[in-house]
Amino acid sequence: MAIEDDVLVIGGGIAGLSSAIAAAETGARTRLITHKQSTLGNASGLVDVLGYAPDDDTPRADPYDAIAQLPAEHPYSKVGADAVREGLALFDDAVGDRYRGSHSAANALVPTHAGSVKPTARYPRSTAPGLVSDDRDMLLVGIDSVTGFDAPMAADHLSAVGVPFDVRGETVRFPKSFPQDADVTRYARALDRDESVDDGTVREVLADRVEAVLEDERRVGFPAMLGDSRHEAVRTELQDRLGVDVFEVPTGPPSLPGLRLEDALYDAAEDAGVRITSGNPIVDFDADGGRVQQVLMDRLGSEVAYEAQQYVLATGGPVGGGIESDRDVVEESIFGLPVEHPEDRYEWFDDDVWGDHAYTEFGVSVDDDLRPVAGEEVQFENLRAAGNVIGGYDFATEKSGCGVSLATGYVAGSEAGELT
């Protein structure tokens, strides 16, 4: 006997979560199935909509005005700019005051761990004092044993791109030592607990060491490791002790801003009444007359059926696992939906590492209701796609990953919910 709901969302990233919240808000009984508990630990926590238009190296000031010029197969062209606004509104409701950026339609410019500047639509509160549009001088502080953030290098890169302020990088020792190669979570927890060390507590001594290298900068950026469960308290105390603004620069996995965002979105999904099932993958399905009847979960060797009236596929792209390939073919991994790709696999990528790789746009094609199609033909009338499983855009180059996920998640989830 299948476990039944009105709407079933497959995938636990931003697209899946926003689909599930949107569906649940229509009153549909909604379940989200995610294979792994943690997917946003790999994400920066920044929420971009459109940083760059295709074939244009200039960051977009306004992400919305470029949407009308995108090619027809781009997911934004399918759902339209209003859906992007709705997706962002859903996000703003879900995360509340944890994020900044909703006051304006324009992109904010956030410094990255490598010292480049990323145009983004929403950013965590802990990142806000670091915006590049702010002309206050900046000190970046690296920790000598944290390899993911080289502050002097990041500062040099920022200066080289012409930011409107002076920026310096310094490296300090953390007040506690950890086994080699420790992840940032260890540092964050030590700051949470604020244990005693020689000459004070972890927060006190860190502040002292930074103060010793601080000149007249009015803001200080750290790698994103300023606390886990008590991160606001950690950042606030460092600000008070240093007498300047303190911010986090998003760093690589495991990314604390990504994990904090994940917690916030899961809490919002639970508050919306979404039923969450995690730990096992959906691997197969049954269909009848162009409708998905049920999907099958692989529970360590046994299959369990989940049934709904409407389904949303939000399993990600080639990296997330929603799109898979072998030597001969690229296709979607659960329903075997077709993915347009060159026949010769040597054309799937470019020899130049930074060149135009075809694989970055691999994904399913959809109609205006986000239903996967083969050619013009809708594959299943009750299946919609959301997020990076949809092809036709290169999120890494355009900086559009979260925006596409939110916009398509909003449309797929709310349409699926309204049909039940």
Add this chain to the structure above:
Amino acid sequence: MSKQAESETFDPVDLFPDATDMDLRPGVDKCDKNGNCETVCPVAEVNEDFPGPKFQGPEQWRLTRKGDIEFDESVDKCLNCMRCDTACTNDVPLGQMHNVARANYVKNQKNHASREYLRNKMLANYGTLGKLGSMMPRISNAVFGLGATRWLNEKLLGFPSERSFPDFATQTFRGWWSDRGGDATSAERAREAREARGETGVDKKIAFFHGCYANYHQTEVAKSMVRLYESLGYEIVVPEQSCCGTPMFANGMLDDARGVAEENVDTFGSLVEDGYDLVATCTSCSMALRKEYPELFDIDGVEEVASHMFDAVEYLRVNEDLEAELAGADVDFPAMTYHAPCHGEVMGVEGIVTELFADVDGVELDDTGDVCCGLAGTYGWKDEKYDDSMEIGAEMFEAFEEAPGEVALTECPMCSAQIEHGTGYEVRHPMELLETALVES
């Protein structure tokens, strides 16, 4: 050479074919060091010297390949919760690697004449200890309860004196089952229930893996399971069985574990062939048969046993319309707080209980959230690990304190021991709640 010509003449081959038995290489190669496993490791959270799951798994494996570097003793501090498995986005089989590394360390490097080894051997083979204790339950309870025994246990064997041994039930579950008429009585009761439910001609039969704890200690859980399943028309068989092996895995005694796995796969494998599904009330038992056996042992029939093994709540959720069954129920139960055992999370069954009872009249059920209890089978029963065990548990104790419920609900007997120890709460099993809702009401 042009790209086109190159593609015609050059076709790379798989260097490493898909995993064969115990070949960890394909799993190791999937690790990209993203560190998501580190963020969920309960030991790493409280013990800064513990190098964490990424080191214990892929990195130790690589380091020890040439045989001139020994396994790091820190692998002994891993508590086998397997939360890292649920966090890894690349499907690296971390739990499997930790089991293998721990077994290598214990077998080849640990002093087998030490007090610690002897104690771990006793803990690992708890099934035998439990069998002896349950032969004279009243005397065992009295002796284990003595202050002198606890003092001796700590000094001689390294059991923490803070903990009290679980009481033995005055009658084992197996004793109760046999007094009740065994498999034949169950078949009869199930047949009557199927008739009453209008399900004649339907085959509903399960084999019960009760494990050690439900047999010697929490016998009420096993009895509730029997009454509940029979009322839904399931006939139950309770074959002779060995310990599932979980305490052996956790103590690195993989040879002992292989022995019990072979016995259990033999027994339950033939029942699967006869059309039985397998059910356990303890999430560590079901996880051992479902996940650890096939990950670690190449035994004939191990995959069939694994794919037919279910958690007792999960099995009903999958095979019965429990929501409809519960729709009319009105249960008079005190407010409860549910704690999901780590091994339940690993199997993906952790949301079922709270979801099922969300709309049932008379049930108020909160959740402690995603936290490890810290006892982890035998881990918290070692005096050198007691402090870490309690520090890990602190977050769960706090969650119980904050939730309105005054009774705890969990599937795992070891979580329940830790909850009792840390909060003083009475602990019930979802089988008991379901029995109250569906059989008694």
